[in-house]
Amino acid sequence: MIIKRREFLKIGSLASASLFIPNFLKALEGDQSLAARPNVLVVLQFTGGNDGLNTIIPTRNDIYFKERRKIAVQNSLKLTDEAGINPNLGAFKSLYDAGELAILNNVGYPNPDKSHFRSMDIWHSASRSDEYLETGWLGRYLDEACYDCPHPTQALEVDDMLSLALKGKKNKAFAFKEPRKLYQLSQENYFKALSEQHSHEEETVSYLYETLGSTINNADYIFEKSKVKSKPADYPNTNLGREFKTISSLLKSDINTRVYYLSIGSFDTHVNQHDKQSKLFEEINGAVAAFVKDLKQQGLFKNTMLMTFSEFGRRVAENASNGTDHGTANQMFFISGGLKKKGLLNALPDLGNLNEGDLIYTEDFRKVYATVLKNWLQADESKILGWKNGLYDFV
Numbered sequence: 001m002i003i004k005r006r007e008f009l010k011i012g013s014l015a016s017a018s019l020f021i022p023n024f025l026k027a028l029e030g031d032q033s034l035a036a037r038p039n040v041l042v043v044l045q046f047t048g049g050n051d052g053l054n055t056i057i058p059t060r061n062d063i064y065f066k067e068r069r070k071i072a073v074q075n076s077l078k079l080t081d082e083a084g085i086n087p088n089l090g091a092f093k094s095l096y097d098a099g100e101l102a103i104l105n106n107v108g109y110p111n112p113d114k115s116h117f118r119s120m121d122i123w124h125s126a127s128r129s130d131e132y133l134e135t136g137w138l139g140r141y142l143d144e145a146c147y148d149c150p151h152p153t154q155a156l157e158v159d160d161m162l163s164l165a166l167k168g169k170k171n172k173a174f175a176f177k178e179p180r181k182l183y184q185l186s187q188e189n190y191f192k193a194l195s196e197q198h199s200h201e202e203e204t205v206s207y208l209y210e211t212l213g214s215t216i217n218n219a220d221y222i223f224e225k226s227k228v229k230s231k232p233a234d235y236p237n238t239n240l241g242r243e244f245k246t247i248s249s250l251l252k253s254d255i256n257t258r259v260y261y262l263s264i265g266s267f268d269t270h271v272n273q274h275d276k277q278s279k280l281f282e283e284i285n286g287a288v289a290a291f292v293k294d295l296k297q298q299g300l301f302k303n304t305m306l307m308t309f310s311e312f313g314r315r316v317a318e319n320a321s322n323g324t325d326h327g328t329a330n331q332m333f334f335i336s337g338g339l340k341k342k343g344l345l346n347a348l349p350d351l352g353n354l355n356e357g358d359l360i361y362t363e364d365f366r367k368v369y370a371t372v373l374k375n376w377l378q379a380d381e382s383k384i385l386g387w388k389n390g391l392y393d394f395v
Helices: 007-018 021-026 062-066 090-097 116-125 137-145 179-186 189-195 205-226 241-250 273-297 366-375 379-387
Strands: 040-047 056-058 083-085 103-110 155-158 257-265 304-310 330-336
Touching: 021 179, 021 205, 040 116, 040 273, 062 366, 090 103, 090 273, 090 330, 103 366, 137 155, 137 257, 137 366, 241 257, 257 273, 273 304, 304 379
Parallel strands: 040 257, 040 304, 155 257
Antiparallel strands: 056 083, 103 330, 304 330
């Protein structure tokens, strides 16, 4: 059978979704009570370099208002006497007041790279800025946590393509947008016919045939688990709202997935930053509010943590186009009912001590990863990251 390029790409997309399906389904074996449910990590990536200074606003810092005469946020929601949060993140303000939000400021790494692609690779792989790794920090978590276990720990990404962060040397997560579409695609006669002809002299093509067959055989299980019956929950009719709803449907089932990953963007606000960032924050705010409410109703909030990051922040000074250019350090959010420390975990960025107009990081993102791996996922952070420089205590 001759495969056209367009058809081959469609097969590749479907097959990539099944990279982890056989072992993923083994995790469904046996009775898993909610009482013994392990901690779950949900990672939300702010793609494009979110402007942290207009997210958590230094409300009493004269330098901030001087350098941002046009784009400074004047109506932030008060967190402390010195800090406010963007008014489009009202749900985050409520979480802060309830002790369910922690904020770590000034997160970055030495010798920062301002390229979107390179900096994202650094965050995904947890590498040094002069180091190039082909595996991601969560992919290596899968390798390490499931090194000698018969049922590997699972992870999935709500996307069409799998991010580097979830690619290990031996184990990989898998990516799909929506269980129903994955199931419907797997039922097409064309793909069923292809899966029966999985012998091919080219290793890559043969691999696609084999994984395609796995998807067709097992996609219905994933679809059925996503339909678990529970109290109905309302989510915004946005891309992110639908993606959080997908994650929620799986969290409520007996699928013992430990890591979920999703993203939103683009936050690359060189021009007209206010409108672009506000629109994205409104979508995030609505989706996160619905997700947290849903988790609380199902008794899942204490064992679930939502963590956000962006590949870099923006420069302190606004540009001539009512926007900001690529910067360095940024903040991270942690949302959970199981936090040990809440609120602002450290000081706001020092705007009086910059490196050629950029923030100077004070917190290494790899220390954050090490903390999450060790204290939340109960994994060996030193083997996964090679990190031996301490941990935070917010979880």
